[in-house]
Amino acid sequence: MDYGFKVxxxxxxDEGMYRAVANGVKTIEHGTLIEERTMELMKAKGAYLIATISAGKFVAKQAKIPGSYPAIIVPKAIEIGAQIKNTFKxxxxxxxxxxxxxxxxxxxxGDNAKEFIYMNEVGMPISEALHLATFVNADLLDEADQLGQLKTGYLADIIATDENPEDEISTLTNVSFVMKNGTVYKN
Ligand SMILES: [Zn+2]
Known part of the structure; x- marks a missing residue:
C-alpha cells in the first residue's frame, strides 16, 4: 500500500480481515467468518469482498477424500469451505x-463459470454477477479504461454463449466463442 498498490x-x-481493511487492504478473499463490524467497515472504506464460493465448495468436498490434504488441514477445509456460500449471501x-x-x-x-451459478443460487441476479465479473473487476484492477466493457477503444476480449444466461445460466459453463484482444480462439 505504501507503494501505491492495491492489496x-x-x-x-474476522479479526484478521477487520485489521486488514482498517489498514487499507482493498479486497478480502473468502471472508468466511465475517462479522457485522467488518462488513460495516468495508462499506465505509470501499473495500470489496471476493467470496470465492467455488474454492470453498471444492476444498470441502476434496477434504473428504483421504490423502488429498495434510491431516491438519482437513477439518478446517470441511468446516470453512462449506460456509463461504452463506458468507456471500x-x-x-x-x-x-x-x-x-x-x-x-x-x-x-476451467470450472470458473460455476461461480456465477453459486452467486445466483443465493439470490444475485445473473446480470449483476456478470457486471461484477466485468465492469467492477476491471475497475478494481485499474483497467477500467480498456477492459470490462464492449466499447470503442477497449480491448476486444469477448466471449459468447449459445443461450441468454438470464434464461439459462449453465450456458456460461460452455462458451461457444472466445476472442482475446481481437483474435478468435474458439468459434
Ligand atoms: Zn485463498
Missing amino acids: AAHAHG KAYEFGVPLAFGTDAGVYPH
Whole structure:
C-alpha cells in the first residue's frame, strides 16, 4: 500500500480481515467468518469482498477424500469451505461491495463459470454477477479504461454463449466463442 498498490488479503477469520481493511487492504478473499463490524467497515472504506464460493465448495468436498490434504488441514477445509456460500449471501444482503473471483488454482482451472451459478443460487441476479465479473473487476484492477466493457477503444476480449444466461445460466459453463484482444480462439 505504501507503494501505491492495491492489496488483497485472503482471510477466513474476522479479526484478521477487520485489521486488514482498517489498514487499507482493498479486497478480502473468502471472508468466511465475517462479522457485522467488518462488513460495516468495508462499506465505509470501499473495500470489496471476493467470496470465492467455488474454492470453498471444492476444498470441502476434496477434504473428504483421504490423502488429498495434510491431516491438519482437513477439518478446517470441511468446516470453512462449506460456509463461504452463506458468507456471500450475508454480505450481499448487507450491501458490502462485491467483486468476482474464484481462487482457481486452489482447484483446477476451467470450472470458473460455476461461480456465477453459486452467486445466483443465493439470490444475485445473473446480470449483476456478470457486471461484477466485468465492469467492477476491471475497475478494481485499474483497467477500467480498456477492459470490462464492449466499447470503442477497449480491448476486444469477448466471449459468447449459445443461450441468454438470464434464461439459462449453465450456458456460461460452455462458451461457444472466445476472442482475446481481437483474435478468435474458439468459434
Ligand atoms: Zn485463498
